[in-house]
Amino acid sequence: MIGNDIIDLELAKTQSNWQRKGFLEKQFTAKEQKLILNSQNPFLQVWLFWSMKEAAYKCYTQKHKKRFFAPKKFECTVISKDKGIVVFEENTFYTVSVFNTLYMSTIAREKKEETVxxxxxxxxxxxxxxxxxxxxxxxxxxxxxxxxxxxxxxxxxxxxxxxxxxxxxxxxxxxxxxxxxxxxxxxx
Structure with a gap:
């Protein structure tokens, strides 16, 4: 299974105030919040984690055929600038992200070697x-x-x-x- 997400970064700047009270606490684990707040670019870190979580969620829901909202339960780990891992319960998803000044896109898959x-x-x-x-x-x-x-x-x-x-x-x-x-x- 695979999942993906894309974020228009200009739109995210104008429509989503990630700094508003309670946003980080509702969406991200304590570990992720710390990484966001200590990042050189907190805005990009927020949307990288968001994109990773959303892509992993889509991968999970395709397999298990049920929808829910629990972004904090999808925990992100950044491995390198473009690779990461998202863990949800007993499930591990491998992510690859691409970004530039206009957008950020992530693909999540269950198997590292899965062809996409x-x-x-x-x-x-x-x-x-x-x-x-x-x-x-x-x-x-x-x-x-x-x-x-x-x-x-x-x-x-x-x-x-x-x-x-x-x-x-x-x-x-x-x-x-x-x-x-x-x-x-x-x-x-």
């Missing part, structure tokens, strides 16, 4: 078509024949002639940006 096909997309409205084009290129099926469906929790699935093309897929939108991540099914 990933693409950043400039316009959120184009994500589904761009994903279908990439999926068609990887599988050899026609874009027109690919159908998007959703699981009971809203996770996207893509089919071609009733055959599931992917093992896991996650789509994220925020502000001016969108991203997707998927694993191909076993046949491809």
């Amino acid at each position: 096909i990933f693409s950043e997309i400039g316009l959120p409205s184009a994500i589904d078509l761009d994903l279908k084009i990439k999926l068609a290129a990887e599988t050899g099926v026609s874009v027109e024949g690919i159908e998007k469906r959703k699981t009971t929790i809203g996770a996207p699935l893509f089919y071609y002639q009733e055959e599931l093309l992917i093992k896991s897929c996650s789509i994220s939108h925020h502000g001016n940006y969108g991203a997707y991540a998927f694993n191909l099914g076993f046949k491809f």
Whole structure:
């Protein structure tokens, strides 16, 4: 399973006041709060942890098929500038994050070596078509024949002639940006 998240950093600056009373305490563990407050760039550290937690949450909910809100229970550890680990109960998720001045994006997966096909997309409205084009290129099926469906929790699935093309897929939108991540099914 995989999960992803993307954050429009300009939008986060204007719409989310992470410094407001109680925000850090509600979202982050004591260890994470300390790392945020001692960081050279607390703003980026907040959104890195947020993105890691959200991506891991999406990975978990795809497998366990239930939604809930418990960000503090997903504990983040930064391994390097772009890699991290998120632990929730007995589950470990491995994350890879990409960021620049415009956005931050994270992919979480259950297995370190799991293959992920990933693409950043400039316009959120184009994500589904761009994903279908990439999926068609990887599988050899026609874009027109690919159908998007959703699981009971809203996770996207893509089919071609009733055959599931992917093992896991996650789509994220925020502000001016969108991203997707998927694993191909076993046949491809």
